[in-house]
Amino acid sequence: MSEITVVPGKSATWRSRWVRLAAVAVSVALLAVIGLRGKLPDSRAFTDALGGAHWGWIMGAAVLQAMSLACFAFQERHLMTAMGASIRKRRLFAIILARNAISISVPAGPAVSTGYAIREYSRAGVPSEIGTVCAIVSGLASIGGLTLLYAGGGAVLLTHNSATTLNWRPLAVVAALVLLIAAAVALGRRRRPSPGLLDRVPPSGRVARYAHGLLLTARAAWHAGAGLRVRDWAAVVGYSAVNRLTDLLCLIACTRALGLQINLITLATIYLGVQIVRQVPLTPGGIGVIETALVAGLTTAGATAITATAAVLIYRVISCWLLIPAGGIAALAIRRQ
Numbered sequence: 001m002s003e004i005t006v007v008p009g010k011s012a013t014w015r016s017r018w019v020r021l022a023a024v025a026v027s028v029a030l031l032a033v034i035g036l037r038g039k040l041p042d043s044r045a046f047t048d049a050l051g052g053a054h055w056g057w058i059m060g061a062a063v064l065q066a067m068s069l070a071c072f073a074f075q076e077r078h079l080m081t082a083m084g085a086s087i088r089k090r091r092l093f094a095i096i097l098a099r100n101a102i103s104i105s106v107p108a109g110p111a112v113s114t115g116y117a118i119r120e121y122s123r124a125g126v127p128s129e130i131g132t133v134c135a136i137v138s139g140l141a142s143i144g145g146l147t148l149l150y151a152g153g154g155a156v157l158l159t160h161n162s163a164t165t166l167n168w169r170p171l172a173v174v175a176a177l178v179l180l181i182a183a184a185v186a187l188g189r190r191r192r193p194s195p196g197l198l199d200r201v202p203p204s205g206r207v208a209r210y211a212h213g214l215l216l217t218a219r220a221a222w223h224a225g226a227g228l229r230v231r232d233w234a235a236v237v238g239y240s241a242v243n244r245l246t247d248l249l250c251l252i253a254c255t256r257a258l259g260l261q262i263n264l265i266t267l268a269t270i271y272l273g274v275q276i277v278r279q280v281p282l283t284p285g286g287i288g289v290i291e292t293a294l295v296a297g298l299t300t301a302g303a304t305a306i307t308a309t310a311a312v313l314i315y316r317v318i319s320c321w322l323l324i325p326a327g328g329i330a331a332l333a334i335r336r337q
Contacts (some may be wrong), residue, residue, distance in 0.1 A: 004167045005209075007099070009049020016231060020135045026080055030320075045261045050310050050313070050314075051186040051259075052259075052312065053214055053314065054098055054256070054258075054259075055256070055257075056257075057253045057256045057257035058253070058254070058257050058314060058318075060253045061250045061251075061253035061254050061257065061314070061318050062250075062318050064246045064247075064249045064250040064253060065246070065250045065318050065319050067091075067242075067246045068243050068244075068246040068250065068319075069096060069097070069100070069248045070093075071083070071239050071240075071242045071246065072096055072138075072240075072243050072245040073089075073092055073093050073238070074095045075136055075235075075236050075240060076092060076096065076138065076140065077089070077092055077139060077237035078232065078234070078235050078236060078239065079130075079133065079134045079137055079138070079228075079236060080121075080126060080130060080134065080184075082228055082229070082232040083133065083228070084129050084130075085127065085130045086125075086126075087121065087124045087125065088124070091124055092124075093330075094331075094333055094334050095117055095121065095124075095244075095330075095334065096117075097121045097323070097326055097327045097330035097331075098116065098327045098330045098331035098334060099113040099114070099116055099117045099120075099327070100113070100118070100323050100327055101323055101324045101325075101326065101328055101330075101331070102116055102237075102327065104286075104287075104320055104323065104324065105324050105327075116134045117130035117131065117134075117135065118134075118135060119130060120136070120334060129229075137228070137233075138236070141233075141236040141237050141239070141240040142240050142244075143181075144237040144240060144241075145237055145238075145239075145240025145241035145242075145243060145244050145246055146240075146241075146272070146275060148237060148238075148240075148246070149241055149244050149245060149268075149272070150272055151268075152241075152264070153205070153268050156222045156265075168234065208252040211251045215307075230303075236290050240270065247271075247319065248267075248268060248271045250315065250319060251267065251271055251315050251317060252264065252267055254311045254312075254314045254315040254318070255267065255298070255311045257311065257314060258307045258310050258311040258314075259307070260298070260303050260307055260308070260311060261305065262298065262302065263301075266301050268296065270297035270298065270301065273293070273297065274290055274294055276296070277289060277293045278290055278291065286321075290316070291316060292312075294308075294312040294315070295308045295309050295312050298311065298312065
């Protein structure tokens with residue numbers, strides 16, 4: 001008779017993972033309740049508004065949000081391909097889902113999710129310096145994509161109404177950042193990596209070795225990023241702009257689902273203003289802060305508090321809260337692989 005080998009710790013490990021996932025879900029639900037307490041209208045009128053939502057628009061919003069995530073995945077894959085690395089599409093998308101869930105569910109989420117992504121890319125065979133470059137370039141491309149969306153929307157607005165005045169200060173700040181990035185890229189291309197003091201001096205002590213490793217990785221990432229072609233930078237900024245645009249269209253679809261006929265330019269202005277608000281990490285994922293800002297913007301534009309809150313709730317469920325369990329499942333699938 002053949003013997004069956006039992007691994008005692010395996011089932012316990014899986015139970016602990018599901019317990020951690022459940023704990024994260026409960027904590028996010030509590031944060032949502034705390035953040036939205038006192039900000040929701042009468043429950044009966046609010047439920048009636050949600051019940052009357054047009055499901056066709058809601059499904060369209062969900063598709064647009066999936067396209068937004070796909071654009072970010074395509075951006076990461078393009079960067080890796082440009083630097084000579086490769087990763088399977090399915091695993092890349094799972095990592096993107098998991099890092100998004102981390103980013104919007106834990107304190108200091110963007111930093112934690114970036115470290116998680118670099119680690120998982122490395123486990124998938126992508127060198128750590130390339131993963132670091134992807135993180136840095138993606139952050140810069142996010143700024144560039146938002147700027148491109150702002151500039152494009154401003155151009156459309158000026159075309160329709162030449163008397164309109166726009167605040168171009170954000171573009172001036174971004175233009176200065178672009179000049180600094182261009183200077184860093186040019187310097188990185190002129191100064192190729194060569195043995196220096198950083199390579200010759202052996203570090204002593206755990207902290208010194210850790211700092212030394214960070215400096216070596218940062219230098220390698222700098223030179224790898226400087227080696228990107230102009231068309232590669234243009235491609236990742238383009239992906240980022242489409243990522244932002246589809247997220248904006250998701251918000252517009254959610255407002256249409258509740259019958260709100262707010263001007264598209266007004267909605268775009270509200271969206272861009274909220275993107276600035278969400279850069280301040282007051283709560284994980286901006287829970288409570290983003291909802292309040294969106295509801296305030298929609299009510300100022302003429303929507304009632306009930307319909308505005310219902311539209312924002314649908315948008316946040318699709319673009320934020322549903323991503324947390326989806327990312328948790330993706331993270332478990334990655335660990336299982």
